[in-house]
Amino acid sequence: MRRPLRFIGLGVRRLRFTGLRVRLAAAFTAVALLASLLASGISYVLLRRVMLQRAQDAVINDVRTTLAQQIPPNLPPDVGPLVAAALEDALGSAPGRRAVAVPVPLRGEGELPAPGALDVPVTREFARRAVRGVVFQRVERHGTPYLLVGARASGYRTTVGEPWRTTPPMVFVSASLRREAADLWLFTRTLLIADAAALAAALALALLATGGVLRPVRRLGAAARALGEGRLDTRVRVQGRDELADLASTFNRTAEALERTVTELRAMEAASRRFVADVSHELRTPLTSMIAMTDVLAEEAAEGGAGDAAARLVADETRRLGTLVEHLIEISRFDAGAAALVLDDVNVADAVGATLEARGWRDEVAVEGPADLFVRLDPRRFDVIVANLAGNALKHGSPPVSLSFGPPDGEDGSGVRVVVADHGPGLPDDLVSAVFDRFVKAEAARSRSEGSGLGLSIARESALLHGGTLEAANGPEGGAVFTLWLPGGEGNERP
Incomplete structure (x- = not known):
């Protein structure tokens, strides 16, 4: 209304x-x-x-x-x-x-x-x-x-002989x-x-x-x-018939046009978000069945069945499509403002180790940090952030990949600071400020580009949801460096 x-x-x-x-x-x-x-x-x-x-x-x-x-x-x-x-x-x-x-x-x-x-x-x-x-x-x-x-x-006469x-x-x-x-x-x-x-x-x-x-x-x-x-409903009172009144009328007409345009754009954006969310949810159920069936086909292909290469390709692409749908659903939650935090006291060292262990990256990432650092955060979203940062470094960087964490610098020592660095070619200058945008990929600067283009966007949204920050830069000796800061405490939910 x-x-x-x-x-x-x-x-x-x-x-x-x-x-x-x-x-x-x-x-x-x-x-x-x-x-x-x-x-x-x-x-x-x-x-x-x-x-x-x-x-x-x-x-x-x-x-x-x-x-x-x-x-x-x-x-x-x-x-x-x-x-x-x-x-x-x-x-x-x-x-x-x-x-x-x-x-x-x-x-x-x-x-x-x-x-x-x-x-x-x-x-x-x-x-x-x-x-x-x-x-x-x-x-x-x-x-x-x-x-x-x-x-x-003047006008007087003197004597001739003695005039004085x-x-x-x-x-x-x-x-x-x-x-x-x-x-x-x-x-x-x-x-x-x-x-x-x-x-x-x-x-x-x-x-x-x-x-x-x-x-x-x-x-x-x-x-x-x-x-x-x-x-956008702001208007000014038009008084008189002079040039200032004409200017006020022009302002009101411009504001009305802008309000109509922005309202239409917001409606279109909301419809687009609903469409993405609806499509993602509708695709989720058939994709679950397809992933199960392609896994069966991949196992049969591994046992010597016919069409083993095609089965493995279908299984891989189906799993990738499933990951994309999951990411789209997560992005739609952020856009709709429905994302929420479930906070808990988390041991950062254990959480990082569990994330790397679950994905088989334990031996590929060098981890450094205190073993007794506890921070109040959302364990699931922290897992998503670390997984995206470490996975991005392993895909696009050169070994070794390092992950260090500890209390943040400065007077306020609450929270945690996580730094993930690789030794790859680094980020192009025009990509540093846009690396967290959706569907941004850097094929020219990376050896492969197999992700959905949404992982870093989800990681940054999760960091902002905690009230923290996630920044990208190039290291002094080459390679990309991602720095995460999450505050500690109860009041980290974003409004």
């Missing part, structure tokens, strides 16, 4: 510090921060220009107006000091301003104000330019910005821009706070936006993991 569809939800919400969400949020936040900084920079530059231009225009206009008011077109002789004092009072009365008036020599080069008369020093180049008209520049001194203005009056007596002085004015600098710093702090707030808002919006975008992606990822774990 098909289970109902399960829909993968959001799952456990957790903050990931790596991944697509962080990269998208970082990109979104970076763009927002760049735009905010660009807007703040432009605003700062424009405001600074406006504020400084306004302060500069105010000082320059004041200088020009004062010069026009304090210096008449016809200046009386020898009133330069009075005019200079009037100019200094008028231009230096505003807060943050200092003014000084100096006479203009006839050669056209202005004199420098005395040190300390202004907040900032006046260079000779600046004074030379001030003689020709109104000039200004912004200067910073001791961390405070100042506006320095130099000017001389009727030439008005030139003035230099230093105006502090501390207030404008403070306003700019306050504006800068406001911009920084606004940028920080914009950054936080952008980050929050980015997390919300990416969370909404990536939530379907996370659902798809969780569904894909569940599908990979074998839960």
Whole structure:
């Protein structure tokens, strides 16, 4: 009965510090921060220009107006000091301003104000330019910005004989821009706070936006993991009509197709296993009678009866067919999960000796191991494993064949470790990983291939049923080496 569809939800919400969400949020936040900084920079530059231009225009206009008011077109002789004092009072009365008036020599080069008369020093180049008209520049001194203005009056008349007596002085004015600098710093702090707030808002919006975008992606990822774990009824919820919804629909269609295909394959595999098991059981009864009759024929052939060679061949092939059927029945038990262990305390030395003795291999296999090693395992399946390993070494290897056993290496000394080695050509490199597969034979590397191709597969399944391992490799001096490890104890059954 098909289970109902399960829909993968959001799952456990957790903050990931790596991944697509962080990269998208970082990109979104970076763009927002760049735009905010660009807007703040432009605003700062424009405001600074406006504020400084306004302060500069105010000082320059004041200088020009004062010069026009304090210096008449016809200046009386020898009133330069009075005019200079009037100019200094008028231009230096505003807060943050200092003014000084100096006479203009006839050669056209202005004199420098005395040190300390202004907040900032006046260079000779600046004074030379001030003689020709109104000039200004912004200067910073001791961390405070100042506006320095130099000017001389124009549009007046001097006497012809003594022009120096009727030439008005030139003035230099230093105006502090501390207030404008403070306003700019306050504006800068406001911009920084606004940028920080914009950054936080952008980050929050980015997390919300990416969370909404990536939530379907996370659902798809969780569904894909569940599908990979074998839960073929997994589906995702389709929401909206965007590309992610199309992707979710495609995933659901793919999962449905995969579920149908896997269900059909499982049904076919189960039918195939049942077929093999049924055929093996059906062949078992007639094969038992055939083996009995062929044994009788072989005995008669050995006594000189006719057709002795044919009888022996039929007997051998019938016994081989019987072995194949027995192996197929055993494999079908493993496939159906019906194989079970019957555990008992076994003396490994006695069990190995009995296996070799029953098959007539006692003199062909060199056995080495302790005589008092007891392990709790299934005696029948242990016999099958040892028989398959020793028989494989005798068939395909060169003498001598060695079988050694003992406690496994490592801290956990429970169980038994069995090593079977031959001196044959060894396993081809492409066969080492596939030697335990069913019906695998290596005719090119072995002198004969008379087995069913299932013996090593049954041996490995029996080892896994105990909870152990069976591995194949080539020895350092040639030959194949099979290493079996079976754990000891009660809990060795495989679920």
